[in-house]
Amino acid sequence: MERDGVALPDVRRASAYELNALAALLARAFDDDPVSRYLIPDQQRRPRGLRRFFAIELRHTYLPRGEAYTTPDHAGASLWTPPGTVKPGWRDLLHLLPMVPIVAERLGITLAFLGQIDAHRPKGPHWYLGVVGTEPALQGRGIGSAVLRPVLDKLDDEKVPAYLESSKERNVPFYRRHGWEVIEELRAPKGGPTLWLMWREPR
Ligand SMILES: CC(C)(COP(=O)(O)OP(=O)(O)OC[C@H]1O[C@@H](n2cnc3c(N)ncnc32)[C@H](O)[C@@H]1OP(=O)(O)O)[C@@H](O)C(=O)NCCC(=O)NCCS
Known part of the structure; x- marks a missing residue:
């Protein structure tokens, strides 16, 4: 596929085997x-902790209840949930139990931060872009x-x-280019990072 004469990578829905x-x-x-550095400050433990976190999220949320997109070589991925999957339930918290040893000394902060994020989530129906990431060497x-x-095309x-x-x-400029606007800035507890909360009206 091409856009403005530039070849775009092939993108398709991800499957469980990926x-x-x-x-x-x-x-x-x-x-x-x-946020990764704030919740898992130990850089030796962070890669394993993040792999475990994303595996749990893919297995229990994005593959069965949401939509995940990637390229054939897994150079990038986006993970979404549709309207109606907004509130994490107790099952989601149970699935995250294997993360407890990883964030052990930051458990209180992690839970407070997750609660804060959840409380700021807009109430009206929307698709939620939970995660987007590109292989570091291939960014840009x-x-x-x-x-x-x-x-985005579907929306x-x-x-x-x-x-x-x-x-x-x-x-923020990357998301703006794709139609989102900042609606609020949220500061994590105890001097943690800022989150830019962004809303996108369909074009
Ligand atoms: C943010 C991210 C998903 C963008 O993907 P990408 O493949 O680099 O994006 P594109 O090439 O389509 O667009 C490039 C734009 O992304 C933004 N960008 C953010 N981080 C970037 C990086 N490390 N390298 C290049 N561009 C980056 C810039 O706005 C850039 O536009 P510019 O070239 O005009 O400055 C990717 O850089 C990434 O994985 N970053 C680390 C993880 C992350 O921050 N995920 C989102 C959490 S909110």
Whole structure:
């Protein structure tokens, strides 16, 4: 496929057999993320912790109840949930139990932070972009934009809004280019990072 004469990577829905490859890709993409560093400050434990986290999220949320998109070589991925899957239930918390030893000394902060994020989630129906990441060596080549495209096109056709929390200020112009606007800034507890809460009206 091409856009403005530039070849775009092939993007398709991910399947369950790709779970480990996607968890590994996202762990690499998020290794230097301010929220990852805040919740898993130990850099030796972070890669394994993030792989475990993304594997749980893919297995229990994004593959069965949401939509996940990637490229054939797993250079990038986007993970979404549709309207109606907004509130995490007790089952989601149970699935996250294997994360407890990883965030052990930050458990209180992690739970407070997750509660804060959840409380700020807009109430109206929207698609939620939970995660987007590109292989670090391949960032800046259009892969992140390409893996967002299938859902953004669908949302524009169906006139449905979308929401996300950006954990990096650098990503704000990227999301703006794709139609999101900052609606609020949220500060994590105890001097933690800022999140830019962003809303997208369909185009
Ligand atoms: C944010 C991210 C998904 C964008 O994917 P990408 O493949 O680099 O994106 P594209 O090539 O389509 O677009 C490039 C734009 O992304 C933004 N960007 C953010 N981080 C970037 C990086 N490390 N390298 C290049 N561009 C980056 C810039 O706005 C850039 O536009 P510019 O070239 O005009 O500055 C990707 O950089 C990434 O995985 N970052 C680390 C994980 C992360 O921050 N995920 C989102 C959490 S909110």
